[in-house]
Amino acid sequence: MKVIGKHLTVDMYGCSFANLDNLEFIKNAMLTAVSEANMTLLNFSYHKFEPQGLTALALLAESHMSIHTYPELGYAAVDVFTCGDHSRPDRAVSILKGFLKPEKTKTTNIKRGDFGSESDMKPKVRISIAPLRRVRNTGAKVLNFLSKVK
Structure with a gap:
């Protein structure tokens, strides 16, 4: 299956x-980013929290862009998901960085719909037996120690 969309999450x-x-x-930062990144705004919604912080969502023809702010922490969680080839989510993130001027960022790029092969779609289950091994090894060490002490 081919990649359906690009999804950037930015801390x-x-x-x-x-x-x-x-x-x-x-709102100005988001609308500028939408415009400059060749995206089509369908609706803009927000909620202002008390005593501080806000959540803003731009519903796009291509998908969505959201920002959750935590002013007391100096932190913003940005999410930009677009489908199609004509929009530029990386450009939107760059514009938002220019507005918010973060000291540090962490960006995760997710290719939505990219399953690779059919075997990649199956859930992977991991079972760890390391704790059991540690107990066995600890018991052996105690017995070894006790046999040396005389």
Whole structure:
């Protein structure tokens, strides 16, 4: 199956408290990013929390963009998911970084719909027996120690 969409999740650290708690600033940043990244805005929705923080969502023809802010931590969680080849989620993230000016970022790029092969679709189950091995090894060490002490 081919890749259906590009999904970028970005953790932005060290952002300004004032910017993260300013709805008009965040809205302007998101609408600029949507426009510059060749995306089509369908709807913009938000919720302002008390005493601080907000969640903003841009519903796009290509999918969505969201920001969750934690001003007290200087942290913003950004999510940009787009389908199709004409939009540029990486450009949107770059614009948001320009607005929020984080000191540090962590970006995760996810290819949505990319299963590779049919075997990749099967759930993988891992069973760890390391704790049992540790108990057995500890018991052997205790017995060894006790046999040496005389």
